[in-house]
Amino acid sequence: MRADGRLIAFTPKLLTVLHEGYSVDRLRRDSIAGLTVAIVALPLAMALAIASGASPDKGLVTAVIAGFLISALGGSRVQVGGPTGAFVVVIFSVIAQHGYDGLLLATLMAGVMLIIAGYAGLGSLVRFIPQPVVTGFTAGIAVIIASSQVKDFLGLSMESVPADFLPKWGAYFAARDSLQVLTVTMGAASLALIIALRKWTPRLPGFLIAVILAAAAVALLHLPVETIGSRFPDLPAGLPAPGLPDFSLAKVQAVMPSAFTIAFLAGIEALLSAVVADGMIGSRHRPNQELVGQGMANIASALFGGLPATGAIARTATNIKAGAITPVSGMMHALFLLLFILFASDLMAYVPLAALAAILFMVAWGMSEHHRFIQLLRMPNGDRALLLLTFGLTVLVDLTVAIGVGVTLASLLFMMRMSQAVEIANDSSEMAAPSEDGEDIHQRDALPAGVEVFRIDGPLFFGVANELLDTLRRVGPPPKIIILRMRRVPLLDASGVATIEDIVRRAASAGTQIIVSGIQAQPLAMLERISLGRAGQHILFSDDFSDALRVATVIATAPSAAAERLN
Incomplete structure (x- = not known):
């Protein structure tokens, strides 16, 4: 099937037309x-x-x-x-x-x-x-x-x-x-x-x-x-x-x-x-x-x-x-x-x-x-500046320079806007919008003592990686458990992976357990590349937030025994 599709994709339309039949009309x-x-x-x-x-x-x-x-x-x-x-x-x-x-x-x-x-x-x-x-x-x-x-x-x-x-x-x-x-x-x-x-x-x-x-x-x-x-x-x-x-x-x-x-x-x-x-x-x-x-x-x-x-x-x-x-x-x-x-x-x-x-x-x-x-x-302003800059460089400098600068600045502008669209929050008041995937949005309701939860909405790439670290630093003393809700993270790039790795390292030194809930296939594959996937021993994975909350409750109430059973 894949080979047939590739063959069709590289077939000139003239051959397709002739195969259909070409009449005098x-x-x-x-x-x-x-x-x-x-x-x-x-x-x-x-x-x-x-x-x-x-x-x-x-x-x-x-x-x-x-x-x-x-x-x-x-x-x-x-x-x-x-x-x-x-x-x-x-x-x-x-x-x-x-x-x-x-x-x-x-x-x-x-x-x-x-x-x-x-x-x-x-x-x-x-x-x-x-x-x-x-x-x-x-x-x-x-x-x-x-x-x-x-x-x-x-x-x-x-x-x-x-x-x-x-x-x-x-x-x-x-x-x-x-x-x-x-x-x-x-x-x-x-x-x-x-x-x-x-x-x-x-x-x-x-x-x-x-x-x-x-x-x-x-x-x-x-x-x-x-x-x-x-x-x-x-x-x-x-x-x-x-x-x-x-x-x-x-x-x-x-x-x-x-x-x-x-x-x-x-x-x-x-x-x-x-x-x-x-x-x-x-x-x-x-x-x-x-x-x-x-x-x-x-x-x-x-x-x-x-x-x-x-x-x-x-x-x-x-x-x-x-x-x-x-x-x-x-x-x-x-x-x-x-x-x-x-x-x-x-x-x-x-x-x-x-x-x-x-x-x-x-x-x-x-x-x-x-x-x-x-x-x-x-x-x-960003689109207007991009238009005028590309136009000015084309007329006054060189077409090649205009294209290179234009595409580069457009990419940077897009990444800046994407980073602004990504939301990292741990306060239920920030999660007031209804959930599209059916996941409970009241993430801080009935949290056990010593458990913090963060939800990430959007791709976790280099434009927002530092923001995640800054948000985690603002929680004060390290909690016993941090739940990262990643169901709405469609993409994780190398910078995002490095951020997660940094979080895991800091958590290990502070005695904090990381639990990731609802992770999608691409982010999970990226974590597995650096041995932070399901086969690793540094992160616990749950299919959804309810299961993550259950695991966190067990660890919070009986940390040593629970950790041994779960690992």
């Missing part, structure tokens, strides 16, 4: 959806590639190769993959530091990492990334993407654009006198058209329409604006031959942090997109196989000279709304893009860069999740 619906998504993905793939510091054909190659494999090998029914805005910052930085070959190596390494993560069962870990961190770095990436397009949107004359946020805007300000009115008009008109189409006719492919009209205006009116053809005059047609990137041990070590960042972003965005898709179609994706599929796709993209890829939420949603029902739709989207590369790549030369900048402004606005950002600003 399904092929028709998936083909229509694939064509619709290809129309949306065509200008987006080029725009994202240019924003990343690569040529537009790299984005199309990525959408074809990785897009096909993400659908064919992934764990979601309707996931559509390709280059996304989340990678723009990382790609630009890697190319600037290590060249394009360094990016290919980092992408290949990230693919291997994703495969390992998938087979290690890490696909479910995405739910442990807190929302303030996700929203913070997503909004930060949106700001960086929008900032990177200012030069092309305004037509500024600049030899180079700094990579860092503040120097970038300083350079823009210094070059403000080179602003080209015609380029600004072209970009503003494209942006206005996209916004208008999205508002009044959302079913139409606004990105593609804006690009086609802008390119037609440039070609027919011979407008003197910068285009894809003027910036990239030697674009290849068709797909490149596959090949391994140049690598050495030193280069592997140099791009390793970037590879981890790419793998992390690819995994997070793909799994979030798959969750969104599940909610839209009422299905359930296979998270670990999704990571494996993403890994295979990124390796293949690197071999063909493409960019990092992941599941794209916007394209996946478009796919679903267009009627997709199986992974074949994502594969068809890649095939339609391939046809464009083979037979219409010359038309790309007329596309003005200002129009692509307008598209990326809209992408950045969608990524910003401004509504959720504003909602999180209304949350408690």
Whole structure:
């Protein structure tokens, strides 16, 4: 049974769909959806590639190769993959530091990492990334993407654009006198058209329409604006031959942090997109196989000279709304893009860069999740600080630092809140709430002389371990017996075990007997690791508080004889 379950968990959804039976009607619906998504993905793939510091054909190659494999090998029914805005910052930085070959190596390494993560069962870990961190770095990436397009949107004359946020805007300000009115008009008109189409006719492919009209205006009116053809005059047609990137041990070590960042972003965005898709179609994706599929796709993209890829939420949603029902739709989207590369790549030369900048402004606005950002600003101080810190570090420092610091602080914040939720008490007035497990809450009623009782509610981990010791110290002179009620302790970590061990040692030196009642399986297993379990001689165990109270009464009234009988 377990082996069968693991086999299913690592079976691509495409095989499941084909096993169910694939009809001509399904092929028709998936083909229509694939064509619709290809129309949306065509200008987006080029725009994202240019924003990343690569040529537009790299984005199309990525959408074809990785897009096909993400659908064919992934764990979601309707996931559509390709280059996304989340990678723009990382790609630009890697190319600037290590060249394009360094990016290919980092992408290949990230693919291997994703495969390992998938087979290690890490696909479910995405739910442990807190929302303030996700929203913070997503909004930060949106700001960086929008900032990177200012030069092309305004037509500024600049030899180079700094990579860092503040120097970038300083350079823009210094070059403000080179602003080209015609380029600004072209970009503003494209942006206005996209916004208008999205508002009044959302079913139409606004990105593609804006690009086609802008390119037609440039070609027919011979407008003197910068285009894809003027910036990239030697674009290849068709797909490149596959090949391994140049690598050495030193280069592997140099791009390793970037590879981890790419793998992390690819995994997070793909799994979030798959969750969104599940909610839209009422299905359930296979998270670990999704990571494996993403890994295979990124390796293949690197071999063909493409960019990092992941599941794209916007394209996946478009796919679903267009009627997709199986992974074949994502594969068809890649095939339609391939046809464009083979037979219409010359038309790309007329596309003005200002129009692509307008598209990326809209992408950045969608990524910003401004509504959720504003909602999180209304949350408690800890969540608000986490959001703003992650956002600020993403924009001003580095995406990798932002993610690391954000997740670390989120974990510390969670542990602090958990420690505040754990209750350690020995006064019946503190136990006034009804017991959910039927255990008597009036724990101090009719206690024999020399017996103290403490009830612990919540996990006993390092965040609250010292509190338990402090509570025990406040009881005054050591009692004859201490009853620890642990029925409501679901988890005991190493620090909690060390605390219990310290309590037992102090109790032994003071002549106090420890009785634990109602302990659950995990805490008991942890105590048994250090010989404090049922087979040991230092703690007495009772199934419930009533039995613990009976044992305590026997020991309190006849300590020596009772201890010998019970041990």
